[in-house]
Amino acid sequence: MGDVTVLLDAARQGETLAVGRLFELLHPELKRIAHAKLRYRDDRLLLDTGALVNEAYLRLLGTERLLARDRGHFLAYAAQVMRSIVVDTVRQQQAARRGGGPQGFVTLDTGAINQAAGQQGEDEILAVHEALQELAAIDERLVRVVEMRYFVGLSNQEIADSLGVTTRTVERDWEKARSFLYNHLKGG
Template identity: 50%
Template sequence: MQEITQLLRAAQAGDRAAADQVAARLYADLRRLAGSHMRRSGELTLLDTQALVHEAWMRLDRIPGVDFPDRHHFLAYIARAMRSVVIDLVRARRAERRGGGVQALTLNTIVAELAPQDEDHVLRVHEALDELAALEPRLAQVVEMRYFGGMLEQEIAQALGVTERTVQRDWQKARLFLAMSLKT
């Protein structure tokens, strides 16, 4: 774990070889995160887990000066990048169709706990999450890491520097907020 942190810092300093080593060593974790996200998203995107990992990595590579103090922070950031990739794909597909022939998709998650929804629902979840982030940033981070990143409560607690019980309470509050936001 300490070695990953050192490699992340070297990569931040511009060491391309260190960035490649981080990618190689964390690739299994990144695929696990992407797989978790893809299972929850159903037919949401045309990407497979490998493509989602690569898209998220490319977005990460384009942002200069991002600070990752450790592995957990890095994985949390990648989860956010994966969310961004999926939302952008949904928006692009909607722009192409201009609203015609919207296909239903299954968003089988604990967050929404609802029946299959369409792309409009996915965007409403995204907007509700942005609204939550404006009110309670940590709650939104917990949702991103758990829902989009598939991270465990223990991993989220370490990344945020809080207890697992705090993560559980945050998760409950966030679920309630999102459920109320999605009813309107």
């Protein structure tokens, strides 16, 4: 844990080597987060957990200074970057399918069913992303709690420490966020 703190301090000072070392140290946790981000994916997404972690690493290297305060905050930030990558990939693929050029022949087989199922997965990814954006407009902390708990897998205590609130506040925030997301995704 001490190594993570030292590396975060170095990353905040703009040392790009520190970001690389953070990714090495936290690689198993980052892969778990990436796996959670891709759990509803279809094979057309062209991303796997390794590719998603690598792309997140490249995007984080592009930042001048990493502002994460602690391990939980860094993992939550990495989860946010991964979510952005998945959403960008889905949007690009949907745009490519809608854009010009011949679409080829349509066959009547299970491939068409699989493609429709894949589009539903893409639509769900975008719906969750849009719901989290709406929630962020209401209360940014609720989104952070969702990211840290659901996508990163931090405990309520770890989330509370990272956000500087009590565990009871985290529990209430989690319930509010779940209720909002449930209603938003069910069309309520």
